[in-house]
Amino acid sequence: MRLVQNAKTLSYIERRKHFRPSHPLLSLSPPSSQAQSGDALRHSHCCEFPVRLTPKRSEAIVQMGKASRDKRDIYYRKAKEEGWRARSAFKLLxxxxxxxxxxxxxxxxxxxxxxxxxxxxxxxxxxLPAKLAPEKKDESLPLIVAIDLQPMAPIEGVIQVQGDITNARTAEVVIRHFDGCKADLVVCDGAPDVTGLHDMDEFVQSQLILAGLTIVTHVLKEGGKFIAKIFRGKDTSLLYCQLKLFFPVVTFAKPKSSRNSSIEAFAVCENYSPPEGFNPKDLHLLLEKVGSPSGIEDTDCCSGWLEGPNKVYIPFLACGDLSGYDSDRSYPLPKVAGGNYQSLDPVQPPIAPPYKRALELKKASNQGIRELENLSLDS
Structure with a gap:
């Protein structure tokens, strides 16, 4: 009786692990604990095909998956070849x-x-160009400050600050690194974990942009530039009008390396010019007036209540070489002499990604399954 139950348990684990749910032999519920007849037991063993992959075969499957992505995403492949940590580098370029x-x-x-x-x-x-140029030896080198809640691997010439961009103290830290000066340029490629619900994703992303705008009002000098990722949606015109309060020139741009199927674009804001007498502490009060019936009237952007798709015309520009690589197209993998194509590893994996805990739990779960298999075999 015990041998029969152990055989059933092992069979169930192996089938669930190695077969797709649609496989006719896979049951999503454990088999009944009641003893089967000899004929039924023999029949069940004849229909079971446990799959055990060798390490070499497992590695081949992993390489196949990597090669498939390299083929489908040309900018992902080029980023690894050129030493970029992510394909998003091409968007800024x-x-x-x-x-x-x-x-x-x-x-x-x-x-x-x-x-x-x-x-x-x-x-x-x-x-790096300023550091290596002999004619600029006596000039001060450009200062770059990178801010994020997550730590990242060091980059030459980049000062890292692990902090919250919504906190005013973070702005004070930045200005201290600049010796009291303000920034000429602020860039932000941040985005939330998308849910697939476009309205929700657009709203959360717009709040992230406004958080970035909060720190911009503290650290950006007049005449400076601000580049930020946006998600296009029904409230894009409202975001455009809010940015126009501080930047006379606002253009929404779509880099060639950004997929056409993606709703992402980038707001390129130039010539920072805050309203006269503006206090950064009053930012949210000022932004709330935009688009309200009794709000700020701006003949360049909008007047009164924002309604309808044509209330404001937004400059939208495609940038990058239009004859260059298409991010939505697959490209053949380069031929390698004397062997198969070998996918490159990422340049720099994240040090402490937010999904690290999820990976640890998954690993522990897989370890538990293996221990249960070993227990069943030993019994």
Missing amino acids: QIDEEFNIFEGVKHVVDLCAAPGSWSQVLSRKLY
Whole structure:
């Protein structure tokens, strides 16, 4: 009796682990504990095909999955080849190609910086050229401050601050690093974990942008620039009007490396000019007036209540080489002499990702399944 039950338990574990739920032999409920007849037991063993992968075969399957992504996502592959921590580095590079945002920049703040691909771009475009140029030996090097709640691996020329962008003390830390000066450029590539509910994702992202705008009003000098990721939706015009209160020139841009299927774009805000007598502490009171019936009237943006899709026209620009790589297209993998294509590992995995705890729980769960299998075999 015990042998029969152990055989059933092991069979159930193996089938659940190795077969898809649609497989006709897989039962999502454990088999009955009642003893089966000899014929039924023999029949059940004839229909079971436990699969045990060798380490070599498992590695081959992993490599196949990596190669598939390299083929489907050309910018992911190019990022690993060129030493970028994430494919998002190409988005900032393409924005710079169109708007020349790095011209004359000496102080930069990177909000929501981890894992650090945008900080890498800032380092390569600003810090390293100034450091290596012999004619600029006597000049002070550009200062780059990266802020995030999560730690990230060091980058040459980048000062890391682990803090909350909604906290005023974080702005004070940034200004101290700049020796009392303010930033020429603030960039923010932060985004929440998307839920797939576009209205919800757009709202949470807009709140993140306003949090970034809060620190911008403290650290950005007049005439400076602000680049931030946005999610396009029905309230995009409201966000546009709110940004126009502080920046005379606001353009929404879609880099070539951003997928067409994605609702993401980037707000490129130029020539920071806060309203006369503006106090950063009153930011939210000012923003709430935009779009209200008795709110601020701005003939350039909107007047009165925001209604209808054509209430305000938003400049929208595609940037990057339009004849370059298409982020929605698959490209063949490069041929490798004398062997199969070998996918490169990511340049720098996250140090302490927010999903680390979930991975630990999954690993513990898998370990528990293996222990149960061993117990069943020993019994």
